[in-house]
Structures are given as C-alpha cells and as structure tokens.
Amino acid sequence: MSGLKVFWLCNIEPPIVTEALGGKVNSFGGWLDSTSRFVAEKCDLTICYGNNIDVEGKNDIIEYHGFKEANAAKKLSDILNKQKYDIYHIWGTEYKHSLDCVKIIEQIGLIDRCVVSIQGLISVICKHYAEGIPYRIINRKTMVDYLFKTSIKDGIEDFAQRAEFELEVLKKVRHVIGRTEWDKACALQINSRLIYHKCNENLRSCFYDGTWSYENIKPYSIFVSQCSYPVKGFHYLLKAMPLILKEYPETKIITTGYNITKNRGFLRLKLTSYQEYLLQLIDEYNLYDHIEFKGMLSAEEMKEEYLKANVFVSASTIENSSNSVSEAMMLGCPIVASYVGGTMDMLEHGREGYLYQVSSVEMLAHYVKKVFNNTNMELKEDITKNCIKRARVTHDINKNNSQLINIYSELRKMEFK
Incomplete structure (x- = not known):
C-alpha cells in the first residue's frame, strides 16, 4: 500500500x-x-x-x-x-x-x-x-425554539x-x-x-483499559450517556422510573448535559420544547432527587461514569451501532438497551445484556430491576465477561x-x- x-x-x-x-x-x-x-x-x-x-x-x-x-x-x-x-x-x-x-x-x-x-x-x-412524544408536544414551541429553531x-x-x-x-x-x-x-x-x-x-482509546466491578459501583445508579434530543429516548426512561422506584427507592439516573431541573418558574422560558417536556415528566413523577446532570464530560470522565454505574441504559428510539453501548460493553458495565436498529447485532439478550421493546417502559423497568437484584451474582458476572469478550472482537x-x-x-x- x-x-x-x-x-x-x-x-x-x-x-x-x-x-x-x-x-x-x-x-x-x-x-x-x-x-x-x-x-x-x-x-x-x-x-x-x-x-x-x-x-x-x-x-x-x-x-x-x-x-x-x-x-x-x-x-x-x-x-x-x-x-x-x-x-x-x-x-x-x-x-x-x-x-x-x-x-x-x-x-x-x-x-x-x-x-x-x-x-x-x-x-x-x-x-x-419523536417516538413516544405526544403530538401536542411535538408541535409546541417555547421562546427559545422561536429564537433558535430548536423545537x-x-x-x-x-x-x-x-x-x-x-x-x-x-x-x-x-x-x-x-x-x-x-x-x-x-x-x-x-x-x-x-x-x-x-x-x-x-472506540476512544481510554475504553480499552479498565473493567467494571460490582465492588466499585454506586448501587442503584443508572448511567445514560446523553439526553439532549428525542432520539435518545430519555423520556421513556423517565416514564419507567416510577416502576423502578417502587422496588428500589434509592435509584438515581446519572446523565450528561445541562441541568434542566434548575430552570423553575420564569427560568423555564430558557428551555427547548423537548427539555420542557422532560421537566414536565420530572414534575409529574417527582424525580428531582433522582436525577443528576453532569454537564459535558471528557472521554475519561465518561469512562468513570460507566465504571461507577450499577447499570447503563440505552433507551434510544433508533440506533445504528451505538458507541455508548460499545463503550459500556468494552468495560463490562451491565447493559439494558432498546431493541432497535443495529443494536441486535451488538449484544445477545440474556448473554451479554438485556434488550427490550423500545416503547415498553414496563420491560425497561423490569430489566433494570433485574440488574439491581443481587440474588444471582454468578449470572451477572457471566454477562459482564461475555460482553467484554464480544466487544474486544468487535472493536x-x-x-x-x-x-x-x-x-x-x-x-x-x-x-x-
């Protein structure tokens, strides 16, 4: 050559x-x-x-x-x-x-x-x-949307x-x-x-080093790599949270991006229509104490979040080959992902993670709770080993x-x- x-x-x-x-x-x-x-x-x-x-x-x-x-x-x-x-x-x-x-x-x-x-x-x-978002929300525009075309x-x-x-x-x-x-x-x-x-x-170079371990996690934590626009399906996870909290009331979502929960009252005018919809769901399900926004993270900082998470969730309405799912697999972080697009090629259900129908918040909640449940640690260790093994071949x-x-x-x- x-x-x-x-x-x-x-x-x-x-x-x-x-x-x-x-x-x-x-x-x-x-x-x-x-x-x-x-x-x-x-x-x-x-x-x-x-x-x-x-x-x-x-x-x-x-x-x-x-x-x-x-x-x-x-x-x-x-x-x-x-x-x-x-x-x-x-x-x-x-x-x-x-x-x-x-x-x-x-x-x-x-x-x-x-x-x-x-x-x-x-x-x-x-x-x-915009799957899973009400028609009235899709057509709504906030002040920011009118100014910057962000609806x-x-x-x-x-x-x-x-x-x-x-x-x-x-x-x-x-x-x-x-x-x-x-x-x-x-x-x-x-x-x-x-x-x-x-x-x-x-993948980004830092993800080829390091392995998820149950001893180092924050129990009942869910890491989501981003929630900035509807395709990532964060609204589905918020809808699943009441079902998760019934059994695991300490559950907390960790995600990246701007902390929209600070925008209350008049400050809500600064939100886009999707952010406003997410905040409405947070209001409805009283999730203010169950979400932490980390802002923009470097690759190394993202890696640390995967390693600390009890489970990584990809709730996307569609994906080709999610880099975030790949990063979680490479580190061995347990994964719950929507069965969409090319995700079916990335991991095998029950062997390397858990897959669910994207609109089924009940099954999303079910598999998150399954990961949280500590009664079968041997199965979890096998899933971690399997997803690392597969990711090392794919990437x-x-x-x-x-x-x-x-x-x-x-x-x-x-x-x-």
Whole structure:
C-alpha cells in the first residue's frame, strides 16, 4: 500500500489534525483517532473537515484542510481538481458537504474509488425522531425554539432536509462501509446497486483499559450517556422510573448535559420544547432527587461514569451501532438497551445484556430491576465477561484498521470510468 494517496472527508476535526494545529484535543472525534494514525502510517493521507474557520497545513504525517460549511463546495473543488487520489473516503452520509464532495468526484470520473462510511442513516432515523412524544408536544414551541429553531418539529424538519443529501449521496456512490445488518438493509433498499463493505469501528482509546466491578459501583445508579434530543429516548426512561422506584427507592439516573431541573418558574422560558417536556415528566413523577446532570464530560470522565454505574441504559428510539453501548460493553458495565436498529447485532439478550421493546417502559423497568437484584451474582458476572469478550472482537483496533486498508486495496483495483 506504499504510496497510496487517500483523501478523507470528515464532519469534525480529528485529534490528529488538532495536534498538528497545536490545539487541545477534545472529547469529540476520538473514535477516528487510532484509525487516522494507522492510515497515515500506511498511506499518504489528506484530511478535509468541516470547521468554523478555513485552515490548511501539512506536516510529516498528514495534509489537512478545514473549511467553513458555506465554503465547502469551492474548497473541495479546489482540492479535488488540483490533486487526484487513489481513494476517496467520506465519513458520514447526511451532510451537504458530503454530497458536494460526491458530485465533484463523479465529475472527475473517480466515483468507483469513492467509499462512504455509514455513521447513522438519517433518512431512516428521522422517521423515529419523536417516538413516544405526544403530538401536542411535538408541535409546541417555547421562546427559545422561536429564537433558535430548536423545537422537536424543527429537529424533524432538519433531519428530513439532511436526509435529502443522504439519499442523493447513496444513489450516486458505488461503495459503502457499514457495521450492522440494519445499515446494510437500509442502504441497499435505497440503492440496490451498492457494494457493501463490513468494517467495525474503533472506540476512544481510554475504553480499552479498565473493567467494571460490582465492588466499585454506586448501587442503584443508572448511567445514560446523553439526553439532549428525542432520539435518545430519555423520556421513556423517565416514564419507567416510577416502576423502578417502587422496588428500589434509592435509584438515581446519572446523565450528561445541562441541568434542566434548575430552570423553575420564569427560568423555564430558557428551555427547548423537548427539555420542557422532560421537566414536565420530572414534575409529574417527582424525580428531582433522582436525577443528576453532569454537564459535558471528557472521554475519561465518561469512562468513570460507566465504571461507577450499577447499570447503563440505552433507551434510544433508533440506533445504528451505538458507541455508548460499545463503550459500556468494552468495560463490562451491565447493559439494558432498546431493541432497535443495529443494536441486535451488538449484544445477545440474556448473554451479554438485556434488550427490550423500545416503547415498553414496563420491560425497561423490569430489566433494570433485574440488574439491581443481587440474588444471582454468578449470572451477572457471566454477562459482564461475555460482553467484554464480544466487544474486544468487535472493536479490535488492529483487525478493524487492517480491514479498512483491505477495503482501500479492493477499491484501488477498480477501473476508472
């Protein structure tokens, strides 16, 4: 693969670029870290990514170009018409700059050398965006929603608009990289001519070290990785809480993000419609003493929350391959997850965690209580061992990186059109 010229288009600034710019690496994009370094060692790598400023540079490892979204088409055209690459790898399907890039690659006759990684399929996800939320809440707008277009309906419309970019991307390209039977099925239903390549993704580096242990947990604690928008299904967990509290009154949810419970009275005007709905549920079920918001957490801080949790819950209305579920599995934290999308490919019910029908708050509560129940510790230890074993195979860095290079090798053999 020596001398192979590879072009990457990313939605965020990968850590390898942040380091080249002399900046502090944040918690976003860490899953790209080991992969980008591996590809940079094996190939001549150029990384282009969406940013709030236009920036470019080169060092001994990579060439990089950051662009403002408004300038994406021109920036990409300048780069791609100036230099031909052996492989064009676009991370994510749902952004306008992804479509801009595909169109340019198509124009220069190299579409057979282009592969798109499916992160989430937003054209499908948008159909499940507001599941379990009353119609009146979906159509409601708070003051903040009017100012910043943050209502639930605005979110649905934003996803629907981005879905148009995604559908056109998937209809133009020949190759996609996916991880689950769900993303394979959905992608091929959009374009039956697609050539599907399976390649699992790596996790953020800190999750490859450390193991969950019952001796170190906070009993009756539920960790939820995020609750910022409806797809993550936090409203379902709140509805399940009264059933859990009947038997385990000390139960507490630990989650990330802004503490909406501080916004009472006049301050509630600062909330989005979804946040207002969550606060209504917290009011209705009297959950103020049973929720803790941690704000934005680094990867290391997230890891600590998994290790302290009695159980990790993913209540999403839809997922492709949840990074949070993967992180919990890698550490061995007990998992209760909604049976949606690609989650069925990630863990086996009763062996590596527990799966439930997404709308069944009764079963969500049942499995959380099952984890809390200490009568069968041997079964719990087996589940922890099983999920760690499986996660180490799914997220094997060397195996996944080698598979990606193999995919590049296959594409390189494609004839130019």
